Amino acid sequence: MDRRQFLKWGSFLTVSAAATGCGGGGGSDNSGPGQRQQIAGKGFGLGVASGDPRPDSVILWTRVDGGDGANLLSVTLQLSDRADFSNLLVNQALTAYPDWDYTIRHKVTGLASATRYYYRFLSGNVSAAGRTKTAPAAGAPLSQLKFAYITCQDWSVNHWGAFDELVQQDLDFVMHVGDYIYETVGAGFQTGNNETRHPPLKLPNGTPRADGAVYATTLADYRYLYKSYRADPRIQALHASFPVISIWDDHEFSDDCWQDRQEYSVADDATPQTARRRGANQAWFEYTPADVSINLSNPSFQNIQIYRSFAFGNLATLVMTDQRLYRSDHIVPESLAGSEIGSRYFVPKTSLQQIEAAKIAAAGGNLLNVSILGDTQRAWWQQQMQGANTAWKLWGNEVSLLRMGVDGTMAVAGLLQQGLSAALAQGFGLNLGPAQQRQLAGALYQDLLAADVSGATPVPSYANTQPLLASLSGGAISAAVFAAAVKPSLDGNLPPSMLLNQYILNADQWDGYNAERKALMAFLKNNNIGNVVGITGDIHAFFAGSVMDDYDAASPTPVMVDLVTAGVSSNSFFSYFKNVVDTVPAFAKAAPLIYQTANGQTVNTFSGTLQQFNPWLKYVDTDAQGYALVTLTPSKLSCAFHKVAKLANGVAPSPATASVQTVEVQAGVPAVNVL
Structure with missing residues (x-):
């Protein structure tokens, strides 16, 4: 090897410098660990690749076929600034080792910036030709x-x-x-x-x-x-x-x-x-x-x-x-949550904040564990x-x-409002306008916030919803009518208490x-x-x-x-959350936030749900x-x-x-x- 080539065996990277004029690059680098026999390969079935373009260098890759797991394979790299390889800037002998699964990772330096190059490998036959491009020079004016x-x-x-x-x-x-x-x-x-x-x-x-x-x-x-x-x-x-x-x-x-x-x-x-x-x-x-x-x-x-x-x-x-x-480990460990639900997905926001704060405090304010x-x-x-x-x-x-994130309480209030508005129209001939629907959703939200959630299912008093309905309907829905004809339906659509929470959807x-x-x-x-x-x-x-x-x-x-x-x-992303609401009973009543079925077709509501609760999301397509x-x-x-x-x-x-x-x-x- 001359001064333009060197081999770093500890990290498996061969390096050569491109010639500045016509003709090939430097000599062979057949040296390396061991004295195993070196034979020709049988082609390049996995193709060629390049990566990490810099103004004066690029990494070139291939894998040589024909290795037996013991002997070395000889390969030659050629690089040119012409698609027909009529001007070789690199013509470098390399060795593919079984230790690295007969892959070649070769760095070519001394290249011109913002320039397209062509490369190929030879061993047994000739690989497909690859093309690559170096980055523009540092600080060079660039319009696009x-x-x-x-x-x-x-x-x-x-x-x-x-x-x-x-x-x-x-x-x-x-x-x-x-x-x-x-x-x-x-x-x-x-x-x-x-x-x-x-x-x-x-x-x-x-x-x-x-x-x-x-x-x-x-x-x-x-x-x-x-x-x-x-x-x-x-x-x-x-x-x-x-x-x-x-x-x-x-x-x-x-x-x-x-x-x-x-x-x-x-x-x-x-x-x-x-x-x-x-x-x-x-x-x-x-x-x-x-x-x-x-x-x-x-x-x-x-x-x-x-x-x-x-x-x-x-x-x-x-x-x-x-x-x-x-x-670091996820803030809420799986061992604490019992599964990925509650640890990595559908994580209660308050729990996440409290555990994160405790970990930071335990580390003296350092972020190392979070x-x-x-x-x-x-x-x-x-x-x-x-x-x-x-x-x-x-x-x-x-x-x-x-x-x-999703505010579960607000989301449930919205779902209850949609169902109740439809029931009022069908059962009482009461068609609420948009403003009235918003009022109703707000009243339900306040009632859910005040509900007793100590049990598996929330117990709201509807102290806001019942008076609002009475005022909107001109007395048609009195307290007695509400208790007999409205409250049972609302209670039947309540989800588990755990859903009345603020959730982070993906804590990974x-x-x-x-x-x-x-x-x-x-x-x-x-x-x-x-x-x-x-x-x-x-x-x-x-x-x-x-x-x-x-x-x-x-x-x-x-x-x-x-x-x-x-x-x-x-x-x-949509399919994952659809699977959760379809298979985890605790989240079943949240299904309309993920999808609805219309005329036998699944309609994605998840994207809209995310935008509703996260106004910084300007574009969302979850499916x-x-x-x-x-x-x-x-x-x-x-x-x-x-x-x-x-x-x-x-x-x-x-x-x-x-x-x-x-x-x-x-x-x-x-x-x-x-x-």
Whole structure:
């Protein structure tokens, strides 16, 4: 090797510098650990990929076929500034090792900024050609940046038609904000709703769950999942077309995980799963073209750091965070709530606040035990935001920052009012106008607030509702009539007392770590850091809205914006909550807040419910799959949410997109405009 090449075996990354003129790059790097035989490979069945574009470098990736698990495979990388490879800037001999599952992760430096390059690999035969693009030089004037962002691409749910559309776009890069793979196979939500071109997955090892699903447990399991996903030619085409900047979320290890803890059952997270976490880390590292390092000699599960930042001229700084490896346990432990309901989902807001405050007090005011980012990464995030000298600050943020809560008492009052208004019209000929309906809902709300909730079912006195009805009906509904003909119906529609509460719907996202969110927003606000936009996934729905300094303040102040894309192929947020109200008896009477049935059709009311109780949510679609396309200029950010059509008879629709909703964020204003 000469001075332009070096090999970092501890973190498995080969590096070479591009030649400045015609001709190939430097010599061979066949050196490495051990003296195993080196033979030619048999091709590149998983395609090629690039990632982490910087002004002078990019990471290139492939996996070489033909390995026997013992011998080494020889491979050559070629990179050119011409599509026909007539001018080779790199012509580098490399080695694929069984230790890293015969994957290649190679960093090319010395590249020109804002330039398109072409690359391919040779071993046994020639790989497909990939194209990539470096970032603009730091501080360079930039009039526009175009990128897509995606999340949640479950092999076993819905379809991957979105990738066919994405490869047709003219993009600078693609962001993947997590859940590249799903660690479970055979779960209920993964059964009977996938493409026929995606055969069932069978993990080489795996651990069965009580519900019949099997989850990845070993390094071989996680490698199998990445190899299976990468076998699809549509995802190969996406990777070959654009550099991808990736971060992980939970499913690259385990659903709703924190650190090295899994959450499949109430007591699961009491036991560290260090070996499983390390296997997940290594497989992600091997199959992701990211400019990060892993230290396998470090016995900790925190043997890799994937949070990092990028700059694109003077236009945008992109900060990618890791919201799983350092996060604290959920504020309300499953062991206390008895299940994920009450711990991670449908969490009483007061309980969440009280337990969070107690944990902070026990830590002497430190956020360590109530944090998603952890102290070190939080300080790094603050440095990146404060030090950014670009027009926009983009945050690759796995879980939504937007408050998503429901006032159960108010919601129940609204449902009772709807039912009662209909009954009054039918039974008494009393048709209430909109203003009267609002009065009635208010009276019911006051009665529910004052109700005795010590038992399983609330006992209201209707001290507000009965007099109001008497006044509205001109005496037709006297106290006696109310007691005989109205009260029994109202009482029969009352839900369990537990529903008369304020709920946080998803405490696995930032709503469950409110103190740290407030600290981050205070940092932005106090340091006058504007034009911050969260680029977010995870929740299997589209959301767009402002992130407030304190959602519980009398007059919250918007600080930044969060734009959440739906999953490429995942069960929707709506479907999860529909399942809860359909299967958990305590929530059955809340079903109209999630859906209603009209003419035999299911009508989604969940999106409207969320907007009713969360006015900062300017756009909501809780039953969606799709992706997002962003056009960024100095004056505004435009985001087009592409909602894809459903799978039809096991086949992805063409075109995949069923509808597009565009939202905009104007520079200097942390607000969303829905076009």
